[in-house]
Amino acid sequence: MLSTSARPRLAGKARLRFDRKSTRYMLLYPEKGLVLNPTGADILKLCTGEHTVAAIVEQLAAKYSKAAAEVEPEVVAFLQTMADRGLVQDVP
């Protein structure tokens, strides 16, 4: 499981791209692409290897005016799904 002290970053094969047609961000990787909802895009934009999961949670909570405790399970679950798909990695 991804811990809150992990510093996730996008995998080398994955790239964010803003899509004019859907006005959403897409995460592109070989042969595939995911259309992200605004929250997903906000989280992945912070996956640079600099921010801990805890810091990402704080930023999301601030942006959406919610409690960190409320946001954390969603952020962790989303990042875990991305990690399982090899799209996000933990910087050691």
Next chain:
Amino acid sequence: MTEALRPYTLIAELTYRCPLRCVYCSNPLDYARHDAELETADWLRVFREAEDLGVVQLNLTGGEPLVRDDLETLITAARELDLYTNLITSGIPLRRERLERFRALGLDNVQVSVQDVRAAESDRIAGHRAFERKLEVARWVKELGFPLTLNVVLHRENLDRVADVIALAERLGADRLELANTQYLGWALLNRAALLPTREQLDGARAIAADARQRLRGRMEVLFVVPDYYRDVPPACMDGWGRRFLLVSPDGLALPCHAAHTLPGLRFDNVKDRPLAEIWEQGAGFNAFRGEAWMPEPCRSCDRRTVDFGGCRCQAFQLTGRADATDPVCTLSPDHGLIDGARAAAATPSQTSVHYRMARPSASGQP
């Protein structure tokens, strides 16, 4: 045009030329007749028009794209358009310095194919001594920091070595492994007797791939594509005709798939004659098998018609002579006996020879 008909991926077949002669090549049998290749400026316009239509993924393929000496220009243009750019290559001919240039230009991913895990067998399928060189190229890909996709086409000669293929992909540090069973169209259909595996072989390999997918989760994506011949219902070929994919052939035909121009009675436009958006939206060939009006029974009243879109048009034509037939892979197809027959033949071993991809037309003048 509805959102459902947006092309997301442009498959740019830059050339049909290739130093390899694989017995299951996906280029059409008469590829040598299409020898007038688009020029650099044509491709640059195609990329721009495709991006404007909604394309976000670009596959640079062929033939062997490396034989084009304008690949650097094409990669540069693709990245300026922010296309996710994937080079699909045999790795031959390539020097490390050129791959380094591709890296500097922003190429996103490199897919290298090998034909087997053993040099002799791999080279026999490719009709070219290339295996060791391919491994070297795959190592360069990783050393230079690219993500690596390893693609291995499977068939009865190599399916029993799938565990070794997975081990090879792990040793190379592949990010994605495509275990793609041969689909029996074109050259592969010509060589079907030599290539079609038994169900036991396929099931064994599939189980090994499923284990590897679990074990390597998060590190290496393991894809196992079953041959249509061992499905009971067809998959959605190309995600449906003219729905998500746009292919441009070396000589400029805009197509829904690799072999659509071999179907009789269809008219496909050339990107040199018409804007790409017009071809995609209004082209006669693109609209021939969109929707459901063209469908015969049992497709027309079938619940799966919006899932598999009637299956593969090229497979239907190559097996039945009718491009608008239900894909014979479907157990509901009146022609499904053709598939059962091929499976039965695969279960009965016999001596077969193979046809290498070659430019020479046969005596009848037909491919």
